[in-house]
Amino acid sequence: MSASMMLATIGGGVLGEVLLYILLHRVFRLDGKASAMAIGLLVVLAYVPWAILTWPGADIFAIHLAIYLTTAYGLGMIGSRVGRGWHWAPALIVGFFVMVIITNVIFLGVAERGITGLFARILPEPEEAEVVDSRFPGTVSHDFQEKEAQYNAYLRQVEEQHQRGWQVRKGWLYKPVVGQNATFMVTVADKQGSPISGADVSGRFLRASNSRDDFEFEMHETGPGEYRVDLKMPLQGLWDLVLQVRRGEDLHEIRAETLVGGAAGHG
CATH class of the missing domain: 1.20.58 (Methane Monooxygenase Hydroxylase; Chain G, domain 1)
Structure with a gap:
């Protein structure tokens, strides 16, 4: 309202x-x-x-x-x-x-x-400043049925992901250092261990201290079930990772953390 x-x-x-x-x-x-x-x-x-x-x-x-x-x-x-x-x-x-x-x-x-x-x-005019328009640009959503439906859809996704049993392994080829290129790699296999090819693999690195430093990336398949991307991490320290693997209607999402080291000669 x-x-x-x-x-x-x-x-x-x-x-x-x-x-x-x-x-x-x-x-x-x-x-x-x-x-x-x-x-x-x-x-x-x-x-x-x-x-x-x-x-x-x-x-x-x-x-x-x-x-x-x-x-x-x-x-x-x-x-x-x-x-x-x-x-x-x-x-x-x-x-x-x-x-x-x-x-x-x-x-x-x-x-x-x-x-x-x-x-x-x-109100009195501000000194040496412009009047700022302080309107609240929108209203807070109170559609609890929509939120409940979204939560139920999330639970279904988690259950489907568990039943699907995809095996996703991720990691850096070598320890990432701030400002230097590093290769991030993901391997995806099904429940029986067979590689999953032709998937769309993407992710987001999230900075807890400042969301403006967040960035997204797309990965490319370099072999059967193997996906890579070269990244240059802008800041050292702890990053959160949200990784998504899609193939058709199937979605597999995992969350993790990674630590980026400082450049040589810097703390």
């Missing part, structure tokens, strides 16, 4: 609560507390089942429910004090809830439009 849609649903829900409160209080002659309790109960009975069926995500659900119930509580406090004067304590509580709602609305507005626009005009 985008920020603008959240603003619309929150604003529409709060407005609906206010109108319903007026209806219950003025037309049906319920007192302020009874009207607020009726609205709060209606929120629980109507919004909660709807949210469960459509499930926008736990964070969005919590924000909506908190604001709706806070609005009902605030209306009850305001209605119960109309014509009777205000004590500073309930006034402070109502003010606090109003500030919570306003703060949430502001955060949603910044997420949608950024500090440019209205907020850039309100």
Whole structure:
């Protein structure tokens, strides 16, 4: 759910609560507390089942429910004090809830439009710097069914890989040194030990300290079931390896680590 849609649903829900409160209080002659309790109960009975069926995500659900119930509580406090004067304590509580709602609305507005626009005009101009557009470029995925399907597909792949029984051996012909060419070799055989030819073998070397140093590579078959590639590792230290062997619809994936040494004369 985008920020603008959240603003619309929150604003529409709060407005609906206010109108319903007026209806219950003025037309049906319920007192302020009874009207607020009726609205709060209606929120629980109507919004909660709807949210469960459509499930926008736990964070969005919590924000909506908190604001709706806070609005009902605030209306009850305001209605119960109309014509009777205000004590500073309930006034402070109502003010606090109003500030919570306003703060949430502001955060949603910044997420949608950024500090440019209205907020850039309100806030002071930065000194010797440009105004940065701070909009959140997307929304967090809450499609748990898709995630579950992906996880189930991964488990099926692991099981199929285990049943397939391919034997994959990998390694360097000699110890890799940073900045120098080194040959990385992979041999692939089936469960019976026969070499697997005609496969697409590729991989990625991943740097845990900085993902910008990650790089991919493709390997070439140099003999039956034997694949090689010449690489020049850019940095010394520990690298993670993700290696994939594909032949037709079959995929075999393994993960490993490798250590790259420093050049001569360097630590």
